[in-house]
Amino acid sequence: MQIIGTATSPYTRKVRVVALEKGIGHEFVASSPMVDSAEVQAANPLGKVPVLVRDDGSRLVDSPLIAEYLDGLNDAPRLIPRALAAREAVRQLEAIADGVLDAAILVRMESLRPEALRSNEWISWEDGKVHRGLAHLERAAHGRRFLIGDALTLADIALACCLAWLEFRFAEQDWRSRYPAAGRHAEEMLGRPSFAATPVE
């Protein structure tokens, strides 16, 4: 099995961490949607990473679907609970962490455009999603070691991937003092071997 993506992509990191936490053997194939665009577009019509390539050559795209597939391969541990309420809660927090990233990536892309073409209105619209999403995740992390239940889930992985990427790309912003509970939570997650093995660089 292969996971195609980049070390800097937080969605790619999320599925790599899921595979590592569950002890699922795979090969990480570094391929950038911008630099190796023909290769990535051949693997995913949307031209985005991550892409999971199974041993029979079939592919899965979109990190929530890839994470769900990987989680179903074994129970050691189960990162998406089977019970409906807990499952919904985990997927909801994953969706919000991913949505924060979607918006933050748009902020970054827009900010990199020449000043004359840049829309500050658009940047602040997307930035609003980043901060409202983080405020939600901050409340979820308050006083908790794990976001849902008493064991690691996909929600914890998604939040740590999200915060680590924000700190990497927007290092000038002090995310941890603004969102201290999320920061403490990410700090603990980033100490896990699965995160140490997937540095954002």
Ligand SMILES: N[C@@H](CCC(=O)N[C@@H](CS)C(=O)NCC(=O)O)C(=O)O
């Ligand atoms: N919803 C997708 C988002 C994936 C995504 O946006 N990946 C970025 C890299 S971090 C990408 O490939 N961007 C290239 C592009 O949008 O053209 C997922 O969760 O896998």
